[in-house]
Amino acid sequence: MSQDTSTREREAAAEADTVPAPSAPRRFPRLPHPRARLARWRGRHPSAARWLSLAVTALAALLVQFALLMPNTPTGLRPGAFVRLPGEAIVGAVVLLYVPRRARTAVAAAAGALVGWLAVLDMLDIGFQQYLGRPFNVILDWELFADARSYVRDALGGAAAFGLTIGAVVLVVALIVLVALAAVRLAGALDRHRAPAVRGVLIAATAWITCAAFGLQLAGGPLASRHTATVAEAQARTVRDTLRDEAAFGKEARADAFGGTPPAQLVPDLRGKDVIFTFIESYGRSAIEDPIMAPGVDRTLTASTQALAKAGFHAKSGWLTSATYGGGSWLGHSTFLSGLWISNQQRYRTVMASDHLSLTKVFAKTGAWDTVGVMPGVVKAWPEQKYYGLDKVYNAFQLGYQGPKFSWSTMPDQFALQQFQQREHGRKRDKPLMSEIILTSSHQPWAPIPRMVGWDQLGDGKVYNTIEKAGKKSADVIADTTASREEYGKSVQYSVTALTQWLERYGTKDTVLVFLGDHQPIARVSGNHASRDVPVSIVAKDPKVLEKIAGWGWSDGLRPAHTAPVWRMSAFRDRFLTAYGSVPHPSRG
Numbered sequence: 001m002s003q004d005t006s007t008r009e010r011e012a013a014a015e016a017d018t019v020p021a022p023s024a025p026r027r028f029p030r031l032p033h034p035r036a037r038l039a040r041w042r043g044r045h046p047s048a049a050r051w052l053s054l055a056v057t058a059l060a061a062l063l064v065q066f067a068l069l070m071p072n073t074p075t076g077l078r079p080g081a082f083v084r085l086p087g088e089a090i091v092g093a094v095v096l097l098y099v100p101r102r103a104r105t106a107v108a109a110a111a112g113a114l115v116g117w118l119a120v121l122d123m124l125d126i127g128f129q130q131y132l133g134r135p136f137n138v139i140l141d142w143e144l145f146a147d148a149r150s151y152v153r154d155a156l157g158g159a160a161a162f163g164l165t166i167g168a169v170v171l172v173v174a175l176i177v178l179v180a181l182a183a184v185r186l187a188g189a190l191d192r193h194r195a196p197a198v199r200g201v202l203i204a205a206t207a208w209i210t211c212a213a214f215g216l217q218l219a220g221g222p223l224a225s226r227h228t229a230t231v232a233e234a235q236a237r238t239v240r241d242t243l244r245d246e247a248a249f250g251k252e253a254r255a256d257a258f259g260g261t262p263p264a265q266l267v268p269d270l271r272g273k274d275v276i277f278t279f280i281e282s283y284g285r286s287a288i289e290d291p292i293m294a295p296g297v298d299r300t301l302t303a304s305t306q307a308l309a310k311a312g313f314h315a316k317s318g319w320l321t322s323a324t325y326g327g328g329s330w331l332g333h334s335t336f337l338s339g340l341w342i343s344n345q346q347r348y349r350t351v352m353a354s355d356h357l358s359l360t361k362v363f364a365k366t367g368a369w370d371t372v373g374v375m376p377g378v379v380k381a382w383p384e385q386k387y388y389g390l391d392k393v394y395n396a397f398q399l400g401y402q403g404p405k406f407s408w409s410t411m412p413d414q415f416a417l418q419q420f421q422q423r424e425h426g427r428k429r430d431k432p433l434m435s436e437i438i439l440t441s442s443h444q445p446w447a448p449i450p451r452m453v454g455w456d457q458l459g460d461g462k463v464y465n466t467i468e469k470a471g472k473k474s475a476d477v478i479a480d481t482t483a484s485r486e487e488y489g490k491s492v493q494y495s496v497t498a499l500t501q502w503l504e505r506y507g508t509k510d511t512v513l514v515f516l517g518d519h520q521p522i523a524r525v526s527g528n529h530a531s532r533d534v535p536v537s538i539v540a541k542d543p544k545v546l547e548k549i550a551g552w553g554w555s556d557g558l559r560p561a562h563t564a565p566v567w568r569m570s571a572f573r574d575r576f577l578t579a580y581g582s583v584p585h586p587s588r589g
Contacts, residue, residue, distance in 0.1 A: 057189050060182035064089065067115045067179045068228045072125035072135070075528060080219025085208050087226045088115075093201045096187045097194065104187050112183025116176035118231050131522045133325030133532070138235055139242045140345045144328075154408040155445045155474045242346065249347050253340060253354045258577055259587025263366045269548060269581040271368055271432075273540075274425065275512045277360065278437045279333055280495045281377075282444065282488070283517030285319065285533040286526035288559060292482070293489030293525075298559060300493040304500040305557040308539065311504045316546055317537040317560040318553075320569040322519040325532050329377075330384075332518035332534075332569065333438070334358075337388065339573030352387045359573045361389030362582075363434035372424050374399070374437040376409070376416045388436065394423065403461030404468040409440040411461060412450035414498040416440075418458050421506050432510065442495045444522060446487035447477035449494055455505060485525050500558075503539065513539040514576075535560050536572070548579045 042049040068086040071077045092111055099107050124136035153161035190197045210216075211224035258266070287297045305315060323343045324331040334342040334351060337359040342348050363369040373385065373393040385393045396410040399419040406412060416439065424433060441450055448471020453463055477483045503513055517534030520526045537558050540546055552575070555561040567575070578584075 057185060060185040063179060063182045064112070064115065064186065067119040067175070069225060070119040070122040071227075072122040072231060074126050074130050074523070076221075077126060078219070081221060083218055084221065084225035084227070085204065085211060085223055086228065087208050087212075087224060088228045090201060090204050090208055092183075093186075093190060093197070093204075096190055097197060097201065101191065104191065105184055108183040108187035109180045112180035113176050115183070115228060116179030118228055118235075119179070120172050120175060121235060122231060130524065131326045132328060133520075133523060135234075135238070137238055137242060137344060139239055143345065151408055151444075154405065155478065242344075245344075246346055246350070249340075250350055253351050253356050254588065256356050256587045257339075257574055257584045258357055258362070258582060259355070260585035261583055262585070263368075265581075265583040265585070266362050266366050267577060267580045267582055269544075269579075270512065273510050273512045273542075273545070274433045274435075274508070275363065275369070276435045276437060276514065277337070278439060278499060278513065278515040279329070279336075279518045280439050280492070280499070280515060281329060281442045281518060282521045283442060283492055283495065283534060284322075284520030284526060284530070285535065286520055286530050287489060287492045287517075288535060289562065290485070290489075290526070292485045293492070296489050297492050297496070300496050301557070301559040304496060305559070307504055308500055308558075311507070312509075312541045313503060313507060313539050314541075314543070314546060314556070315537050315539040315558050316549060316552070316554040316556060317535055317558055318555065318564045319533045319560055319566040320516060320536050320572060321566060322517070322532045322534050322569050324519045326519065326522040326526075329438075329518040335569045336516065336518075336572055337436075339570050341568065341570045352384055354387075358388050359576065360434065360436050361387070362577065364389035364391070368431060369434040370429060370431045371434045372436075374416055374420045374424075374435065376401075376411050377438055377440045377443075379410065390436065394419070399423075401461040403464035406441065406448055406450055406464075406468060406471070407445055407474045408443045411440075412464060412498070413439040413441040413495050414450065414452060414455075414502075415458055415461050415464075417498060417502040418455060421502065425506060439495050439499065441498070442488070442491040444484075444488070444525075445474040445478045446484060446491045447472040447474045449487060449491050451494065452497060452501070455501075481524055488521050488525050496558075507541065509541045511541065512545055513537075515539070533566055534569075552579075 065086065066082060068088055069082045069084050071081045095111075096104060096108055121136060121138065124141075128134060128136045128141070149161055149165055152164055208224045211222070216223045287293050288301070308315065320336070322332045323335040323341050331342050331344070331348060334340075334348055338351050338356055339359070340347070340351055340356065342351060357365070360371060360373075364371045371389055371391045373388065373390040375382065375393055376396050376399060378393070378395040379397070382393060382395065399411065399416060401411040401415060401419075403411065403415070416437070420435065420437060424435065448468050450464060450471075451467055453467075457463055472483075472487065477487050499513075499515060503511065507513070514536070516536035519534060520530055520532055523530065535558075537560075538546065538549060538554075539558075553565045555564045574584075
């Protein structure tokens with residue numbers, strides 16, 4: 001090897017010695033698993049860990065107790081309702097003690113989720129009874145949540161509606177999941193302490209049987225409770241009855257006392273009259289008889305009766321028992337006009353798809369009337385127009401209103417009535433007119449409320465901008481029961497005033513006005529034990545119109561007496577048709 005080669009090798013080796021060796025990959029310490037960290041903490045703090053475990057188990061027991069005893073009525077929602085001995089908990093403990101260990105967790109989770117779900121149904125029952133005066137129907141009522149969300153959006157704004165929707169979903173999911181986890185926790189505790197658990201279950205069962213046998217009570221309720229089992233049984237009956245009712249009501253709807261009556265024999269005593277059927281939203285008996293609301297409403301009814309009398313109109317009034325309460329106005333409308341008891345959405349869909357003769361369609365069937373509907377609360381397609389026999393329907397977008405909404409109500413009643421006058425009632429026609437009008441200004445939350453303005457000043461409705469801005473905020477009224485009752489009374493006064501002033505101003509010797517409430521206001525306004533009665537009045541200038549109903553026993557004027565007859569709302573159609581000369585020709589479907 002040459003000296004040059006040797007020199008190059010030495011230089012290469014030296015250069016290699018100066019190049020740093022690649023560094024080894026940097027290693028981070030592995031974090032222990034959460035269970036391992038918890039185990040270490042328990043090892044370091046055994047006393048605190050024991051107390052924490054007991055506290056979590058106690059909270060799990062309290063949560064299950066809460067879910068099992070959750071009341072399903074507004075009046076039952078009180079602290080004493082949760083101081084009970086739930087029989088379902090004792091039965092559940094027995095099952096979990098003797099179910100195979102491998103299946104115990106799944107059984108506990110499923111049972112806990114079921115208990116949580118039944119507690120959710122209890123909460124829905126409370127809400128529905130508070131607003132609609134009836135329990136939640138697990139088959140039919142889901143679609144009402146879309147209407148509830150629309151109402152909240154109109155009353156409180158889109159952000160509030162979105163927030164409340166998300167909050168409700170989170171609450172439901174959290175309750176079901178947490179109760180399921182609590183049941184699993186309690187199942188583990190029973191397994192770890194089997195001997196004392198068995199003794200505890202025997203003692204609890206003995207105590208429950210003793211309390212049940214002697215009827216022992218605490219805070220107005222039985223100490224031995226089987227509330228959840230009762231709720232489950234009630235829900236099962238609701239499902240069974242709802243399914244049976246569908247077939248039974250379909251048969252009922254096919255039978256019609258006037259279904260086969262020839263057109264010439266329908267309402268012959270009203271020929272030539274302009275007949276108007278008007279519903280005033282939430283106009284219930286409480287508005288006339290409740291001590292907070294009645295004074296103002298009674299003054300309005302008295303003043304309106306006197307003003308109409310000066311204009312030549314007279315009235316008779318009575319009571320009808322509505323098929324709905326607090327909401328679901330369309331159920332009241334359809335009950336009144338169909339002569340059938342439409343108390344739920346399933347019945348409503350059935351009758352809308354049937355040939356059962358509605359009171360409004362009677363006039364269309366004769367061929368002697370033009371028929372029209374004024375529906376300021378309708379904001380989407382309304383296929384019910386066909387069932388009601390209306391040639392034309394004006395919805396919220398077809399009345400030319402350019403003013404502000406008043407919470408849920410799309411426009412003030414006075415404006416809707418003025419548009420009815422301009423577009424239909426005031427026109428020269430070849431036939432008399434039969435109209436169905438639904439007034440909405442007395443719809444909850446009753447804030448802000450419109451006020452009367454000059455009939456010639458209504459224009460396109462922009463005159464209401466300052467009135468709406470000066471009114472009360474719906475959020476303030478919703479949160480205050482007394483304010484809700486006061487503002488509800490004022491809204492009824494406004495609606496009655498608008499309607500009766502319209503009649504004074506534009507009514508003729510051939511005008512016949514039938515107006516009524518569709519249902520009572522919600523229980524927070526009308527009271528938890530209020531009736532479902534609503535006032536109904538027939539007003540006319542022609543004395544022969546009221547002579548036809550002289551045998552009904554109704555009160556003179558717009559205010560029905562406390563002792564005036566009370567009919568089911570579904571009875572009105574046939575009585576009205578008979579009073580005005582219609583001849584029954586039953587159809588059997």
